[in-house]
Amino acid sequence: MDLIQNVIAIDGPSASGKGTVASRVAAALGFDYLDSGALYRLTALYAQKKNVDWNDAEEVAKLAKDLPIEFDGQIVRLAGEDVSKAIRLENIGMGASAVASLPPVREALLQRQRDFLTEKGLVGDGRDMGSVIFPNAVLKIFLTASPQVRAERRAKQLGLPISGSDFDRILSDIEARDEADRRRPVAPLVQLPDAKLLDTSNLTIEESVKKVLDWYGEK
Numbered sequence: 001m002d003l004i005q006n007v008i009a010i011d012g013p014s015a016s017g018k019g020t021v022a023s024r025v026a027a028a029l030g031f032d033y034l035d036s037g038a039l040y041r042l043t044a045l046y047a048q049k050k051n052v053d054w055n056d057a058e059e060v061a062k063l064a065k066d067l068p069i070e071f072d073g074q075i076v077r078l079a080g081e082d083v084s085k086a087i088r089l090e091n092i093g094m095g096a097s098a099v100a101s102l103p104p105v106r107e108a109l110l111q112r113q114r115d116f117l118t119e120k121g122l123v124g125d126g127r128d129m130g131s132v133i134f135p136n137a138v139l140k141i142f143l144t145a146s147p148q149v150r151a152e153r154r155a156k157q158l159g160l161p162i163s164g165s166d167f168d169r170i171l172s173d174i175e176a177r178d179e180a181d182r183r184r185p186v187a188p189l190v191q192l193p194d195a196k197l198l199d200t201s202n203l204t205i206e207e208s209v210k211k212v213l214d215w216y217g218e219k
């Protein structure tokens, strides 16, 4: 299999910080960045707006195929409306998880994800960048951190303390989502044999970005 020299695939669990690392690596290399989770989130939001049930595989797949979306820097538009904040809501995260478990929906979004690659190069982050979307990426990374550290990062992001009942709920949500992502039959979250493990539990964002850039430099 010929490797694609200008693609980096970064997969990993919820709240691992892969989005931040992936977008900074992309900026450093002058590559585009694909936040594949955003496509599942947009699909879930679009289905909600169209009153389509998240478990209706065929109807959700139809919507996913023709998602009227536009990425403009940090802004994401759906049918012309700025939904950058709306897609980050917890409820839409749950919807994303539901629609992401439907094979016809994943199939509908496959080519769309590959189309993000141009001659500029691409850093993609998600659950199946290395296994399904870009199996011939020159560099594959499994980026993770311990559940405790990921829960702390999510709590800080939400402006909540890193102990107490809210924190316990965040931690158990993260563990539940990990379990669901690993066990699902389609595109389960796994570390591929050809992916490098980047455990960021004790690394800063800068250190994590540097590690990825160093690995890419060795290619």
Ligand code: CDP
Pocket: 013, 014, 015, 016, 036, 037, 038, 040, 041, 093, 096, 097, 100, 101, 125, 126, 127, 128, 129, 177, 181, 187
């Ligand atoms: O980081 P977090 O898990 O909160 O969100 P995300 O990366 O935006 O992904 C949202 C949901 O989409 C996750 O629960 C994944 O199950 C799913 N997803 C997926 O199945 N495949 C991808 N390539 C990206 C996300």
